[in-house]
Amino acid sequence: MRIIHADEKPYLSDTANRKLNRIFNNRFSSFILCLLFIFISVFSAPVNIDAASACDYPVMRITQQEKALQNKLFLSAPKAVIDRQIQKQLQSFESGSSFSLLPYLYYIPEERDQGYIGNCWVWAGTGCMEIALNVQLGITDRLSIQYLDSLYNNGEGDDWAGNGGFASSFADFYDEHQFIISWSNINAHYQDYESLDGAAISADEIAVNSGYLVESVDYAQIRTHRVSEDAAIMAIKNILNQNKGIFFAFYLADDEDWRQFYDFWKYEAESSIWQNGFSDGKDWNDEEGGGHAVLCVGYDDSDPDPANHYWIMLNSWGINDGRPNGLFRVSMHYNYNDADSDGDYNTYWQTVEPVYLGALDKAVDILPGIPNFNNPKVITPAIW
Amino acid sequence: MDVLKTIVQYIKENHPEAGLPEADGICYKVDSDSRRKLGYSRSVYSGGGWDISIGRPVTPEKVYNVKAEYDNGDIVWVGRVINGKVEEKSYENNSCR
Incomplete structure (x- = not known):
């Protein structure tokens, strides 16, 4: 077995490279890839919040x-x-x-x-x-x-x-x-x-x-x-x-x-x-x-x-x-x-x-009869 | 949260036309504005077009202040849960439901 080192690019044979190029240059394959992308995007979105799994979507959390x-x-x-x-x-x-x-x-x-x-x-x-x-x-x-x-x-x-x-x-x-x-x-x-x-x-x-x-x-x-x-x-x-x-x-x-x-x-x-x-x-x-x-x-x-x-x-x-x-x-x-x-x-x-x-x-409008009126307040001279 | 289930059950029973979803379809969100305020904290839950805000004043009785709102105010239910008992304060339905 050949070990690939971290600083080394993965090795592909010429044959494999040619095959990959053929696949990605094929318009039909590109169309299929696009469809696959759209499918994943739509069905992974949290659209059905009434479902039992509604709470699986990310909740708003206060950040650190x-x-x-x-x-x-x-x-x-x-x-x-x-x-x-x-x-x-x-x-x-x-x-x-x-x-x-x-x-x-x-x-x-x-x-x-x-x-x-x-x-x-x-x-x-x-x-x-x-x-x-x-x-x-x-x-x-x-x-x-x-x-x-x-x-x-x-x-x-x-x-x-x-x-x-x-x-x-x-x-x-x-x-x-x-x-x-x-x-x-x-x-x-x-x-x-x-x-x-x-x-x-x-x-x-x-x-x-x-x-x-x-x-x-x-x-x-x-x-x-x-x-x-x-x-x-x-x-x-x-x-x-x-x-x-x-x-x-x-x-x-x-x-x-x-x-x-x-x-x-x-x-x-x-x-x-x-x-x-x-x-x-x-x-x-x-x-x-x-x-x-x-x-x-x-x-x-x-x-x-x-x-x-x-x-x-x-x-x-x-x-x-x-x-x-x-x-x-x-x-x-x-x-x-x-x-x-x-x-x-x-x-x-x-x-x-x-x-x-x-x-x-101002010493006016304070009614002794109102509820809770029982302040033992010391009267001081008013300043206005 | 038990109080959410209590509220949802109450509204579904007393105002079935409001179309509130089941409690397990309503998700929890943190209300960052109220976090660590002294005396009060609030959790907000969302689901099916509803926002349910549950406020908890820090008092020796287990009190929750609740506002359930559908579609930004088309339906609004306001009430309080004290020691597990629901008290409805107001209910307004201006939607087609």
Whole structure:
């Protein structure tokens, strides 16, 4: 047997060459080849989508580049500023400590409920704004969720607030809008519990008599990726000790992981700690995977046993028998670099940071009789 | 996906004139716009001239928001599936079917 080397052209005898030339020079043979080509082209096309094999045609998949871009957008956000004084103070607590921003926040647990829509990001962002309002202006007030729902993308279409968003979407909205209104304004209380494809009420129908002017709203990423667990924990604590609420976003890759989380939320007490991590290393299931945003309001790592160290999260899923305050706890010790099998991180710790100018309080048209009017608001001089 | 089968069965039973194909003739597509959004994700399925969009808000109840559309809006069915139960919100048929 003769071996043909890779750099050598295949050998054909003169007789074989002559035969091939004859075949390809024959017009009839060319016609047959054309027919064969047309036959293959037509019958391999996905024309019959009702057939049982309809799903064999290539489905549209998000590309690796698109996913990488989304991850990059998160990571390219400005970094939250670490306070050096607080850092030194925290380092001096050898046996841990506890901290909570809940005293800065006024909320009614059963009304802090997004219902059947996907606007958790509005609740988490608004929580950051409420804490900042108290810290900066000394005002305790519930701020309207409905106002953003009704205004964001005109409260309708595929991208209305109930169909999801990001910390950056929230910050950009208020940075541009320049004021945020109180829950107590007429029609500003939450009405979207069961909205399906748009806000329950138009923004025109919401009174804007009571609210707060903002100079700017920024968002920033707390450095928790590509650093040690200790550094990540220290950075998060530092932001909380600056009296800033944290927009915590997490992703779970499939139904199995979500079921575990739902069961934890529904059937365990507020004192139990979510120890299951966040789908680390799992394949992302596009039909089942999803993300949720909650407000991180504090921590406790004063217990000698690290298994009892946790972050305090305020959810927007109302209350249940075991959770009268709408809170849950997340273990402080998990893999902060956890990511799905594509390398996209599954947890993000972000800040939403407004700079308030003062109260916008015309003190009219606020009816004590409207539903949910029970804000213990401190009256401050109106600036216009 | 179970919810797709539930929806297809519901529409076929309640609106047979719509001519929706069987669920196994409807194929899954990723909706890249909604991927990794916080609070909501959406899958789109296509087949037989129909587009069925199934949105999943991240809530403790198993809720799916559904819009089934034939031929760019000639027939539109909108509804919700909560814990396996179908709630029809609207149905509009402007086609010859």
